[in-house]
Amino acid sequence: MDGAIKAFVFDVYGTLFDVAAINKECEELYPGYGEKISRTWRSKQVEYFMLRQLMGSYATLYSITHDALKYALNENDLQASEQNEQQLLEAYLHLPLYSEVEKVLTELKDNNLVVFSNGSHDMLDPLVKNAELEELFNQVLSIDEIKQFKPTPESYQYALEKLELESHEVLFMSSNGWDVSGAKSFGFQTAWINRKNLPVEELDLDPDYIFDDLNGLLKWK
Structure with missing residues (x-):
């Protein structure tokens, strides 16, 4: 896929x-x-x-x-x-980026890169701006616009409508197992960024990909 x-x-x-x-x-x-x-x-x-x-x-x-x-x-x-x-x-x-994030995003910049967060814009937008990532993302999406937190299906549906794509055309990635499970249940392709070397959630919703950090995404460079 x-x-x-x-x-x-x-x-x-x-x-x-x-x-x-x-x-x-x-x-x-x-x-x-x-x-x-x-x-x-x-x-x-x-x-x-x-x-x-x-x-x-x-x-x-x-x-x-x-x-x-x-x-x-x-x-x-x-x-x-x-x-x-x-x-x-x-x-x-002013949270710090993980060490590989800026490099990986820069190398993937020719793709459609999107933020999708439970963070409301009053904390999400300053965070992205302070990290100087604004130019790397095509969209910064917040669930605050519909008031439905991930992992509800409504939250992922909102993101899908904003992207104007089919669900299988989206690769969603998170370090949070519950978020990956929700996205997989909805129909997105998923990549679990397993930074803490944890086991897969027992929800019969295994991620499509598992990476230690974002460097695994460079296969799509």
């Missing part, structure tokens, strides 16, 4: 940008707790947007990220302040 790919669609958090790197800023503000805060922060961020999807109580990912941060601080009995919270939320707009 390789020849049918007409769009390379990228998840953002954990796929292009290293979310775990936020532990550095957490450690600076709360010495000895950086890793604990960052780990809970990310897990609650994912849990909260999935719960809000199930409950029908949509909030932007920026708002959810703030709530998840407050939970992470409370869990560790740490004093929260508006200044500290804003400093950490600002750091989320």
